[in-house]
Amino acid sequence: MFDQAAATIAVARFPSTTVPSAQAGPHDLAAAFKMLGASMSFERNEEIYGEGEPAEYFYQVATGAVRTYKLLSDGRRQIGAFYLPGDFLGLEAGAEHAFSAEAIGNCTVHYAKRSNILTMAARDGVLSADLWAATAKSLRGAQEHMLLLGRKTAEERVASFLLNMSGLAGRAGDVIELPMCRQDIADYLGLTIETVSRTFTHLEGTSAIELISSRRVAVRNRSGLQRLNS
Amino acid sequence: MFDQAAATIAVARFPSTTVPSAQAGPHDLAAAFKMLGASMSFERNEEIYGEGEPAEYFYQVATGAVRTYKLLSDGRRQIGAFYLPGDFLGLEAGAEHAFSAEAIGNCTVHYAKRSNILTMAARDGVLSADLWAATAKSLRGAQEHMLLLGRKTAEERVASFLLNMSGLAGRAGDVIELPMCRQDIADYLGLTIETVSRTFTHLEGTSAIELISSRRVAVRNRSGLQRLNS
DNA sequence: CGATTCATTGACTAGAATCAAATACCGTGG
DNA sequence: CCACGGTATTTGATTCTAGTCAATGAATCG
Numbered sequence A, B: 001m002f003d004q005a006a007a008t009i010a011v012a013r014f015p016s017t018t019v020p021s022a023q024a025g026p027h028d029l030a031a032a033f034k035m036l037g038a039s040m041s042f043e044r045n046e047e048i049y050g051e052g053e054p055a056e057y058f059y060q061v062a063t064g065a066v067r068t069y070k071l072l073s074d075g076r077r078q079i080g081a082f083y084l085p086g087d088f089l090g091l092e093a094g095a096e097h098a099f100s101a102e103a104i105g106n107c108t109v110h111y112a113k114r115s116n117i118l119t120m121a122a123r124d125g126v127l128s129a130d131l132w133a134a135t136a137k138s139l140r141g142a143q144e145h146m147l148l149l150g151r152k153t154a155e156e157r158v159a160s161f162l163l164n165m166s167g168l169a170g171r172a173g174d175v176i177e178l179p180m181c182r183q184d185i186a187d188y189l190g191l192t193i194e195t196v197s198r199t200f201t202h203l204e205g206t207s208a209i210e211l212i213s214s215r216r217v218a219v220r221n222r223s224g225l226q227r228l229n230s
Numbered sequence C: 001c002g003a004t005t006c007a008t009t010g011a012c013t014a015g016a017a018t019c020a021a022a023t024a025c026c027g028t029g030g
Numbered sequence D: 001c002c003a004c005g006g007t008a009t010t011t012g013a014t015t016c017t018a019g020t021c022a023a024t025g026a027a028t029c030g
Helices: A005-018 A029-036 A114-123 A124-152 A154-166 A181-191 A193-205 A220-229 B004-016 B031-037 B114-123 B126-153 B154-166 B182-189 B193-205 B222-228
Strands: A038-043 A045-049 A059-064 A066-071 A077-085 A100-103 A107-114 A175-177 A209-213 A214-220 B038-042 B048-050 B057-063 B066-071 B077-082 B100-102 B107-113 B175-177 B209-215 B217-219
Touching: A029 A059, A029 A114, A045 A059, A045 A175, A059 A114, A066 B107, A066 B126, A077 A124, A077 A181, A077 B126, A077 B209, A107 A114, A114 A124, A114 B126, A124 A154, A124 B066, A124 B077, A124 B114, A124 B126, A154 A175, A154 A181, A154 A193, A181 A193, A209 A220, A209 B004, A214 B038, B031 B107, B031 B114, B031 B126, B031 B154, B048 B057, B048 B066, B057 B114, B066 B182, B077 B182, B107 B114, B114 B126, B126 B154, B154 B175, B154 B182, B154 B193, B154 B217, B154 B222, B182 B193, B193 B209
Parallel strands: none
Antiparallel strands: A038 A107, A045 A100, A059 A107, A066 A077, A066 A100, A175 A214, A209 A214, B038 B107, B048 B100, B057 B107, B066 B077, B066 B100, B175 B217, B209 B217
8 A cells, every 4th residue: 555656566567457357367367357347426425434334345456545543532543654555455364344534525436345356266276366465565564654743753754654655766956735734644644634734844944855835845855854763 | 473373383384384284285385385385593683685686585483582673774674564463574576585583582483495495385275375365464564564654643653563463362461572773663653762661651641551570561451542543 | 606625823731751769580609 | 798980770751743624726627
C-alpha cells in the first residue's frame, strides 16, 4: 500500500492481462481478478466493507483511492493505509474484516469472491504465491507505519507521508496530488488536523515544500524531507 | 503474534505432527517445519536476523520469546511484535528482512529454508493457504497495533498489553509472566520506560493489577482493564 | 452570492518525555 | 550467608511537543 511505484506497475499490468495468456495455468492475483472479478463504484465516503463483517470478497482498487481504518468506541480513528489504483485490500485472513474500508473520493473497485480466489489458489502455485506476496506487502507497510506511529515526531511523520505520496521515483519539484483531506492525513499519521496543518505550514517556511493549494503540494527540497525521515 | 491462545494451540499441535500423517499430501506450516526445519538456540539479546539481510529462512519460536524491531538512525526503536512459542516469524515476502529479530531471553527457534517451504507450498494448496494465513495473522496483529500506537493513551496501551499477555482465556487473578524488560515494553508501546513504570504503578493504585515482582503481574480487575482498552 | 465545509492560525493546556536521583534486584565471590 | 557491583526499575521535578479550544480565513457548491 501506498507504494506508488508498485501501484503503477500493477495498474500497467492490469490491462495487459485482458489478453488471456495462452496457457490456462499460472495466474497472478491481478489476472485472477480479471477472470473472476466484477467492478463496482463507490461514492465519496461510502463504505466498501465494515469491520466485523464477514469477509466474502477480495478487492482491488481500479480508480480513485480507498482508506481502511479502525475506530475506538469514543470515535478516535486510526487509518491503517491508503490504497491507490492497483492495490489489493481485504486480504486479511479470518472470517471477518479486521478493518473498515471507505472510498475517499468517488472510486471504482474490482471485487472477487474470496472462496473462488482461494479455490483457484489451492490449485495454482503462482496465484497462491502472489496472494501471499500481496499480503506480505501489506504487512511490511504496516510494520513501517508502526515505526512512524510509535517513534517519529510530527514533522518526521509528515515528511514520510509526503515522500511516500510522491513515490520512490519522484524528483524535487514534483507536484503531489493528495486525494484525501487533512482529517484523513491526521488519522493516518496519528496526529490532529491542526498539527498536520501547522507542520505543512512550517515545512513551507523552511522551503522544503510549497503549498500550491490544500490538495496540491510541491516538493522543493527532497533531501531535506529525507533527512527528516531518518 | 502475541495471541497466547493461538500460540498455545500451535505449540500443542507441534508435537502431534511428529507422527507423520498417513497421506504424503497436504501439510500445514508447522508440519512443514517439522519436515524441513532444524533447531537453533540463541542467547539473551542475540540477533536472529537483521533488517536488510537476505531473508533466507522462515522461523518458528519453540521455547522462549523473540522481539522484532526497527531502528531509526538516532537509535529510537520500535518493537513490532513479541513472538511466543508456536508463533512464526520472518514471513514477510521480499528478498530482505524488513525487521530485525532478537532473542528476548535464551530461546530455541526452528528454522526452515524459505525456498524449500515455497517450493513445497507451490505444490501443496493446504500449506500455501497456511503460509498465507500465518502472514495474514501477523498483518492483523500489526493493524491492531497501529490503532494502539496512533490513538491510545499511555494507560490504554498498557492495559491492552496486559490483556494480550494474559491471553484471551485469562481470568481475573491470573498471574502474567512477562518475558521482557520495561524497555522492551516501552519500545513496543511507543512510550518511555518511565511512563510504562508510572502507568503500572498507577494501575496498581486503582486495584486493576498487582505487581508481584517487576516481571510478574496479577490481573485483579479484568473488566476494569477492558474498559480502558476501549 | 450566501451557506457550508475545510483549512489555517492563535492562545492555552495537558500528557508524556526528559533529566535526575533513589531504590530494588540479581548474580558473584568472599 | 552476606557484602558488593552492576543492572533494572521506580519515583520525582521539570520541560516540551502535540492536543484542545476557539476564531478566522479560504474553497466549494448549490
